[in-house]
Amino acid sequence: MTESRMAVIDAVLDRLLDELLGLGRLLSPLCSLSVLLQLSALVVLLLLSLRVVCLLWSHAQFTRRLRCFSKPPTQNWLMGHLGEMRSTEEGLQAVDQLVRTYSHSCSWFLGPFYSLVRLFHPDYIKPLLLAPASITVKDELFYGFLRPWLGQSLLLSNGEDWSRRRRLLTPAFHFDILKNYVKIFNHSSDIMHSKWRRLVAEGESCQDMFSHISLMTLDSLLRCTFSYNSNCQESSSEYIAAIFELSTLVIERRGRILHHWDCLYWRSPEGQRFKQACSVVHGFTRTVVQERRAQLLHRGEPESHTDTTGGEEEKKKKRVADFIDLLLLSKDEDGHGLTDEEIKAEADTFMFGGHDTTASGISWVLYNLSQHQDYQDRCRAEVNDLLQDRKTEDLDWEDLSSLPFTTMCIKESLRLHSPVSAVTRQYTKDMAVPGGRVIPQGSICLVSIYGTHHNPEIWPDPDVYNPMRFDPENSKGRSSHAFIPFSSGPRNCIGQKFAMAELRVVVALTLRRFRLTPGGVEVRRLPHLVLRAEGGLWLTLETLEAPQD
């Protein structure tokens, strides 16, 4: 029984429920409510039974075909590993145990509903991540709940549609473009650091890194994407609140199996809140895109945004193209560009894919360095050496390659605390992995970034923070797929250079200006859409004087 058939049954069920509810309202004055209810219940019951038969059939098929993979013990044959995949500290420790026991992969059954292959070894994930995009599909179980927010964007599209978008979007991430954003990263860090100095002076030196840094990365992204100065680091904004709300609601929905069903979710209070937040976010993006399109038609060229980070004179001189400008101008080989709706979806995706991930990356680097004062001092010395004799503290694009030790510390943190813990895929044909094993077409493959980064076969003492692992000498002979915080292959992260540049600027400036020590609060990891810490990631800040050259 194929997935598509089940999707049809689901769609019919959804539709039917809608129709019945509508019909009920229309006919209730005319006929007995109880007859109508009985009729509805019968039809729904029939369709549900059909759905269950399909599920059990497909479950049996996958169970048979996945026998070549080790299967961790289950509570019973029907429920499988349902409930054992937890988004908590204990859930991550369970993955450690799985990796130690099975070393490369295992099968996983979420009741009779879904079966997965979990992979956590470079040799196993490499053929999957490098597979052509034409046979790779983003599964609906993990990505579907993002669709109402992000639409048919780069992250969620497949096949030819994805290839076209990726071709059109790639130039926007060329380093010639990205180097202009470094000024914005400096400026957003300056705002956050001024706030920190103020808080430390008021005696509030213990701060949750996540909340400050998320606002700072959103601030940067709003400027780079829309040239919008939201002032969000200083005052609240409806748009920012809506973005936070959507991220939380997506996670909540994943955890509630009944809410997986559209027809129930959109009637629930959470579904209503999701709709409301989506309309705020979409309204904002749509307005910017439409205004810029109008300017483009009117003036014949995009109204490049004014660089708001300099003085009045500078503002007049410098004009930097933002992502919206670039997307409006991009054309494929036939001269066709992106429509307004497509640009809106991509901009929403940059905001989603770019702010929390980078904030998580920065926060955990600062956390790891707070635990290792020796590495922190060495990074600080590197930044101070670089900036000595300079008139300003601003870092340039060219400076970023002069921070080798800081970069090693960042990479080791992305290994130990990867912001994205897994990506999932389906394939339109059987996929061979080592050991003569075959992943059947249509199975969900969960490529565990966390598991690969914590695999003791690849990384001895995987829980130890040791930046020297990324010394070029020590990296020789390591698999190209041992370190994959940005995934890899055709569907890797399009924003990775942007993210690495922002990470380097923010970490370098933070260490120059502050000493960080642990906040005295127990840290329990929280793998949500990105890796967070339960109750926040608290560090103590000590303001440092600028070194006298």
Ligand code: HEM
């Ligand atoms: C430390 C920061 C970041 C990390 C760890 C990260 C990680 C990832 C990962 C693992 C993927 C693959 C997702 C999948 O296969 O489902 C991905 C895809 C993507 N990322 Fe990032 N990302 C980061 C920053 C950014 C930024 C700054 C942007 C944009 C400004 C961005 C935009 C995207 C987009 C559009 C995709 C989809 C690419 C495609 O399917 O072709 N990311 N990212």
